[in-house]
Amino acid sequence: MDVVSLAWLAGFIDADGSVAMRGHATCTSMAAVVQVAGTDPRARDRVISIYTEAGIKFSLADVKTDVRGLLKGRENHARAWNVSVSRREDTHRLLTLIRPYLVCKQDRADLIIEFLSNRMHETGRGRSAKPYRDRDHDIYREVKRLQKSFKEYAVGRGSTGGGPSATA
Secondary structure, eight states, rough: HHHHHHHHHHHHHHHHHHEEEEEOTTSSSSEEEEEEESSSSHHHHHHHHHHHHTTTOEEEEOOBBBBBSSSSTOOOOOEEEEEEEEEEEHHHHHHHGGGHHHHSSHHHHHHHHHHHHHHHOOOOOOOOOHHHHHOHHHHHHHHHHHHHHHHHHHEEEEEOOOOOHHHH
16 A cells, blocks of 8 residues: 555545444444545545445445435535445554554554454453453543544534534
8 A cells, every 4th residue: 555545545534434333332232443534536436436446345325315316405515425444343443554543543443453353352242252351431431532532523514514624
C-alpha cells in the first residue's frame, strides 16, 4: 500500500467516517466497525480500490433513496453510499494501516486495535466465543465516551449533526 492512499483514506475517515463500537458493554455482544459515507462516486471508488488492494473485505450500501435517487425526505440531496468494514480481522488490519495518519480518531483506533487484538487471539466465534474480560468492557465504554464527546464537539462547532462525522 502506498502512503498517499493510506493518508487519503485516513483523512477521509477522520472527516466523513466513523470509527466506532456497537453493542452494549453489559451484553454478550460488542463489535468494532469502520464506516465512511458520501455522495461522490469517485470517493466511493477510491475507498473500494484501497480496501481491495489491502485485501480488506467490506460491505457497500446505498443509503435509502426515493424513486428519483434522492435521499428520502431531502429533495435536494444526491444519492448517498456507505462503505463499512466490520469483520474483526479486516477492521484490525484497516485501523493498523491507517492509524499513523489519523488525527481526530486516532485515540479510538488505538483502543479498538487493542480490543480486536485481544478478541482475535483469545476467542472463537459465536457460541464458542470466550466471555468478555473487564478490559474489553473498559475499552467499549471509553470508545463510546470518545464518540459522544466528539459528537458534542461537532454539534457545538455548528454541525447540523446529520452527517456521518457528527455521529462518528
